[in-house]
Amino acid sequence: MYVQTPAGLLVRLIHVIGLISWAPSCRVSFFPAGHRYNLDMAARMGLLYHPVLLASASSSSRALALSRARLPYPPTFHTYRRSASAAASPRLRPCRRLLPARAMSSSETAGNPYAAELAAAKKAVTLAARLCQAVQQDIVYSGVQSKADKSPVTVADYGSQILVSLVLKMEAPGSFSLVAEEDSEELRKDGAEEILENITDLVNETIVDDGSYSIYFSKEGILSAIDDGKSEGGPSGRHWVLDPIDGTKGFLRGDQYAIALALLDEGKIVLGVLACPNLPLSSISNLNGSSSGDQVGALFSATIGCGTEVESLDSSPPQKISVCSIDDPVDASFFESYESAHSMHDLTSSIAKKLGVQAPPVRIDSQAKYGALARGDGAIYLRFPHKGYREKIWDHAAGSIVLTEAGGIVIDASGNDLDFSKGRFLDLDTGIIATNKHLMPSLLKAVQEAIKEQNQAASLL
Ligand SMILES: Nc1ncnc2c1ncn2[C@@H]1O[C@H](COP(=O)(O)O)[C@@H](O)[C@H]1OP(=O)(O)O
Numbered sequence: 001m002y003v004q005t006p007a008g009l010l011v012r013l014i015h016v017i018g019l020i021s022w023a024p025s026c027r028v029s030f031f032p033a034g035h036r037y038n039l040d041m042a043a044r045m046g047l048l049y050h051p052v053l054l055a056s057a058s059s060s061s062r063a064l065a066l067s068r069a070r071l072p073y074p075p076t077f078h079t080y081r082r083s084a085s086a087a088a089s090p091r092l093r094p095c096r097r098l099l100p101a102r103a104m105s106s107s108e109t110a111g112n113p114y115a116a117e118l119a120a121a122k123k124a125v126t127l128a129a130r131l132c133q134a135v136q137q138d139i140v141y142s143g144v145q146s147k148a149d150k151s152p153v154t155v156a157d158y159g160s161q162i163l164v165s166l167v168l169k170m171e172a173p174g175s176f177s178l179v180a181e182e183d184s185e186e187l188r189k190d191g192a193e194e195i196l197e198n199i200t201d202l203v204n205e206t207i208v209d210d211g212s213y214s215i216y217f218s219k220e221g222i223l224s225a226i227d228d229g230k231s232e233g234g235p236s237g238r239h240w241v242l243d244p245i246d247g248t249k250g251f252l253r254g255d256q257y258a259i260a261l262a263l264l265d266e267g268k269i270v271l272g273v274l275a276c277p278n279l280p281l282s283s284i285s286n287l288n289g290s291s292s293g294d295q296v297g298a299l300f301s302a303t304i305g306c307g308t309e310v311e312s313l314d315s316s317p318p319q320k321i322s323v324c325s326i327d328d329p330v331d332a333s334f335f336e337s338y339e340s341a342h343s344m345h346d347l348t349s350s351i352a353k354k355l356g357v358q359a360p361p362v363r364i365d366s367q368a369k370y371g372a373l374a375r376g377d378g379a380i381y382l383r384f385p386h387k388g389y390r391e392k393i394w395d396h397a398a399g400s401i402v403l404t405e406a407g408g409i410v411i412d413a414s415g416n417d418l419d420f421s422k423g424r425f426l427d428l429d430t431g432i433i434a435t436n437k438h439l440m441p442s443l444l445k446a447v448q449e450a451i452k453e454q455n456q457a458a459s460l461l
């Protein structure tokens with residue numbers, strides 16, 4: 001039993017009218033400065049442009065631009081079509097708005113060779129974050145997460161990936177290649193029709209609500225947009241690297257998650273953005289993932305050679321950040337996964353003990369840990385997945401540059417830099433550690449001793 005939202009009905013109506021009135025000669029002219037798109041381009045992107053939708057979206061864009069300053073944060077959206085139980089739960093009223101006009105930071109202006117890519121990446125993850133926030137609100141209000149029904153997170157995962165891919169195609173210069181977590185295989189199977197419809201509705205409603213683009217996705221367009229993320233990456237050329245929702249467990253719990261996007265250029269990560277919708281803008285040090293500050297929703301961004309910045313997802317001016325300068329482990333605290341299935345808490349506890357860390361671990365989900373570390377909320381990040389787990393590049397690409405450009409160091413437990421040029425996986429079988437340059441030598445020593453002891457204990461069993 002599903003409920004059709006009014007916005008869903010509107011989008012469908014516009015679709016039908018648009019199909020009737022569609023004219024092959026129509027040129028689309030409502031796109032960002034510097035771009036000209038026509039229907040051939042639309043066909044290549046798996047998209048449909050509709051004159052009626054174009055007209056309505058462009059006029060609403062102007063109206064929204066005028067009222068933007070008065071709109072509250074966080075915004076809410078018409079949500080995906082929800083189950084009857086979810087529909088019965090309380091929800092906030094939708095509120096339409098454009099993406100915030102971000103203040104240009106020094107990283108986006110002179111001297112940054114990736115300025116255009118950075119602006120596109122920020123816009124992409126901000127739009128995706130809006131979709132994710134709307135879905136997470138519904139999950140939390142409806143209690144879906146306690147029923148082992150993973151479909152809402154699936155809808156948000158795919159929806160986020162489609163929106164990031166769309167914005168990058170529209171706004172980022174150069175050729176397009178995307179290495180991303182999701183593909184359309186499951187959605188093409190029998191029985192997936194309903195979820196595909198939900199994703200299609202949610203994505204189209206988010207685009208209409210935002211008003212930046214006059215685009216409508218068909219179901220086939222949705223499937224092909226998801227498969228834009230099938231690139232293998234590698235050592236040559238440029239590739240965007242995306243985790244559409246990093247930390248799905250945290251997302252379902254109503255806790256931390258991130259939309260993590262990076263740019264790989266000739267085998268090196270040169271740019272990264274992390275949207276962390278639930279991370280407080282002020283420090284979370286000593287608060288185990290929470291903060292006394294009111295403002296929530298942080299956007300971290302870094303470009304090679306230009307440093308790391310943080311701003312609110314609602315577009316406060318960006319501020320440069322740097323890692324903490326602690327040089328005595330006694331004063332240090334460390335981040336690790338919330339989920340013990342993702343990282344061995346017993347091993348990290350023995351590393352902390354060896355090093356002399358006194359504070360208890362700060363456990364939060366996702367690459368939000370890299371962002372928090374980059375602004376000095378803590379001093380160390382330890383990640384030791386259980387044997388057999390293969391790390392994917394999208395789980396560390398954005399986070400690692402956010403940290404290194406803030407003055408931090410990220411290496412594997414053998415002391416090697418992370419190599420993002422080997423395809424979709426990181427080629428390592430130890431853990432990943434991160435800290436500042438003062439603490440790294442003693443941290444690496446403690447890590448290697450603790451691993452050795454763990455291996456010796458295992459060989460005795
Ligand atoms: N069994 C696992 N071991 C380690 N990491 C995992 C495992 N399963 C999923 N992950 C990934 O670990 C990351 C979260 O780490 P953390 O627990 O530190 O927040 C996510 O990228 C998550 O995937 P996903 O992005 O699909 O949620």
Ligand SMILES: [Mg+2]
Pocket residue numbers: 243245246247394395
């Ligand atoms: Mg992930």
